Amino acid sequence: xxxxxxxxxxxxxxxxxxxxxxxxxxxxxxxxxxxxxxxxxxxxxxxxxxxxxxxxxxxxxxxxxxxxxxxxxxxxxxxxxxxxxxxxxxxxxxxxxxxxxxxxxxxxxxxxxxxxxxxxxxxxxxxxxxxxxxxxxxxxxxxxxxxxxxxxxxxxxxxxxxxxxxxxxxxxxxxxxxxxxxxxxxxxxxxxxxxxxxxxxxxxxxxxxxxxxxxxxxxxxxxxxxxxxxxxxxxxxxxxxxxxxxxxxxxxxxxxxxxxxxxxxxxxx
Amino acid sequence: xxxxxxxxxxxxxxxxxxxxxxxxxxxxxxxxxxxxxxxxxxxxxxxxxxxxxxxxxxxxxxxxxxxxxxxxxxxxxxxxxxxxxxxxxxxxxxxxxxxxxxxxxxxxxxxxxxxxxxxxxxxxxxxxxxxxxxxxxxxxxxxxxxxxxxxxxxxxxxxxxxxxxxxxxxxxxxxxxxxxxxxxxxxxxxxxxxxxxxxxxxxxxxxxxxxxxxxxxxxxxxxxxxxxxxxxxxxxxxxxxxxxxxxxxxxxxxxxxxxxxxxxxxxxxxxxxxxxxxxxxxxxxxxxxx
Numbered sequence: 244x245x246x247x248x249x250x251x252x253x254x255x256x257x258x259x260x261x262x263x264x265x266x267x268x269x270x271x272x273x274x275x276x277x278x279x280x281x282x283x284x285x286x287x288x289x290x291x292x293x294x295x296x297x298x299x300x301x302x303x304x305x306x307x308x309x310x311x312x313x314x315x316x317x318x319x320x321x322x323x324x325x326x327x328x329x330x331x332x333x334x335x336x337x338x339x340x341x342x343x344x345x346x347x348x349x350x351x352x353x354x355x356x357x358x359x360x361x362x363x364x365x366x367x368x369x370x371x372x373x374x375x376x377x378x379x380x381x382x383x384x385x386x387x388x389x390x391x392x393x394x395x396x397x398x399x400x401x402x403x404x405x406x407x408x409x410x411x412x413x414x415x416x417x418x419x420x421x422x423x424x425x426x427x428x429x430x431x432x433x434x435x436x437x438x439x440x441x442x443x444x445x446x447x448x449x450x451x452x453x454x455x456x457x458x459x460x461x462x463x464x465x466x467x468x469x470x471x472x473x474x475x476x477x478x479x480x481x482x483x484x485x486x487x488x489x490x491x492x493x494x495x496x497x498x499x500x501x502x503x504x505x506x507x508x509x510x511x512x
Numbered sequence: 513x514x515x516x517x518x519x520x521x522x523x524x525x526x527x528x529x530x531x532x533x534x535x536x537x538x539x540x541x542x543x544x545x546x547x548x549x550x551x552x553x554x555x556x557x558x559x560x561x562x563x564x565x566x567x568x569x570x571x572x573x574x575x576x577x578x579x580x581x582x583x584x585x586x587x588x589x590x591x592x593x594x595x596x597x598x599x600x601x602x603x604x605x606x607x608x609x610x611x612x613x614x615x616x617x618x619x620x621x622x623x624x625x626x627x628x629x630x631x632x633x634x635x636x637x638x639x640x641x642x643x644x645x646x647x648x649x650x651x652x653x654x655x656x657x658x659x660x661x662x663x664x665x666x667x668x669x670x671x672x673x674x675x676x677x678x679x680x681x682x683x684x685x686x687x688x689x690x691x692x693x694x695x696x697x698x699x700x701x702x703x704x705x706x707x708x709x710x711x712x713x714x715x716x717x718x719x720x721x722x723x724x725x726x727x728x729x730x731x732x733x734x735x736x737x738x739x740x741x742x743x744x745x746x747x748x749x750x751x752x753x754x755x756x757x758x759x760x761x762x763x764x765x766x767x768x769x770x771x772x773x774x775x776x777x778x779x780x781x782x783x784x785x786x787x788x789x790x791x792x793x794x795x796x797x798x799x800x801x802x
Contacts, residue, residue, distance in 0.1 A: 347598035
């Protein structure tokens with residue numbers, strides 16, 4: 244890894260990291276601040292929800308969820324945070340290498356006395372550091388806002404910790420899959436459609452998986468691997484599914500290194 | 513000693529031709545001109561040597577070492593100015609140059625300042641605010657600030673005004689006098705002629721000639737112009753004469769062969785003016801491209 248590339252990459256990414264972090268923190272703040280009013284009318288709410296068709300509840304990740312409890316409610320909030328985190332990580336993954344080729348700066352960087360493995364490692368670590376900042380912000384705002392707005396209701400710390408600990412693997416999944424896809428295609432003109440497709444796509448897969456009861460879809464999407472409701476209800480990870488996420492990360496990273504070290508850098512024609 | 517050795521280098525982009533079976537060498541301390549029209553494979557050759565792309569077959573060495581295997585190490589001593597310059601748009605010029613310098617083992621601060629002054633660069637402007645010519649100047653400084661022993665210049669003068677071009681050529685000559693080997697790719701023959709010792713001519717991906725600029729000019733056509741009254745162009749229709757034309761009482765043609773034959777012909781008539789010149793590289797070049 245090269246310190247100078249790492250610093251440069253980190254600096255160029257910082258604005259985006261701050262924007263995403265603030266956005267996720269605000270999202271958590273807004274949702275969690277509504278908790279007390281939800282909880283007050285909990286009985287009414289649960290009754291009302293029981294009348295909704297099951298599919299609809301499933302679509303919003305609300306099936307079997309008790310919004311009257313702190314964690315039940317937070318699990319529902321966390322799903323939205325996950326969508327943001329997924330899109331952010333996918334964004335960084337897709338643009339990590341492709342941005343240099345899109346803006347033709349790859350010639351500058353790769354003509355420097357530094358190997359491609361070093362370049363990719365430095366870039367990956369820089370992106371991961373950015374994601375970790377967002378991760379830390381999610382930790383702080385989760386604990387902070389829950390404690391601020393929970394009133395006199397209590398919650399178990401362990402499921403919440405497990406939930407928050409899952410973020411790093413969740414981010415790595417989207418970062419590495421985005422990266423390997425960006426290296427498989429010839430050229431990415433615009434990152435946003437790709438990261439939206441990957442982030443939302445995985446979410447939609449998880450919803451469909453629930454609605455159709457298709458367990459095959461569960462195997463693919465990290466929204467299932469790290470289903471907030473599962474983690475909160477069981478106080479544990481669904482380990483086989485977590486291992487799928489981990490394997491996808493390893494395969495994507497190894498694939499990325501292999502592809503990048505063999506890649507022909509496109510030139511302006 | 514050869515600084516660059518290229519052996520049967522071939523590159524296909526999928527099915528599209530890059531270069532085919534290109535071999536040549538560049539000696540230490542020379543300025544080697546690499547000429548050919550757009551799309552002939554000049555940039556491909558340079559980018560292969562910098563391992564920005566990988567060859568389909570064949571190999572290249574720089575300073576005696578394989579250019580892919582020892583790429584990162586070799587690039588400590590290589591400066592590269594691409595034909596199209598692109599840098600991180602949001603950065604300031606000075607930050608980009610410092611970033612560039614940070615890759616090299618030596619301290620480049622002083623040389624950076626010298627070059628920036630010489631090129632009249634405004635160091636605190638953002639890259640995105642620069643004109644193309646000014647970006648090119650950033651490219652020049654960025655390629656030279658670590659005092660490389662080998663320079664790859666890929667159509668370096670495009671976008672520079674004539675004054676800057678002169679400064680740039682002067683700079684390259686000075687670098688060369690310090691022992692820097694220069695690989696100069698261009699499709700503008702005048703500048704190659706002014707600067708280079710030897711040239712390689714590339715056409716449709718293949719090298720068609722490698723020669724000394726001098727021999728290229730000498731062993732070639734003479735350019736003859738004769739002005740006389742009532743002169744018929746057909747008078748000079750000798751074997752070895754080409755491009756014969758008459759315009760405003762002046763006959764022009766190219767001639768290859770024993771120059772005495774032409775001298776006799778000229779001696780037999782009354783002329784008002786005669787010039788016999790070596791053709792410019794441009795004219796030779798056009799001949800290769802016919």
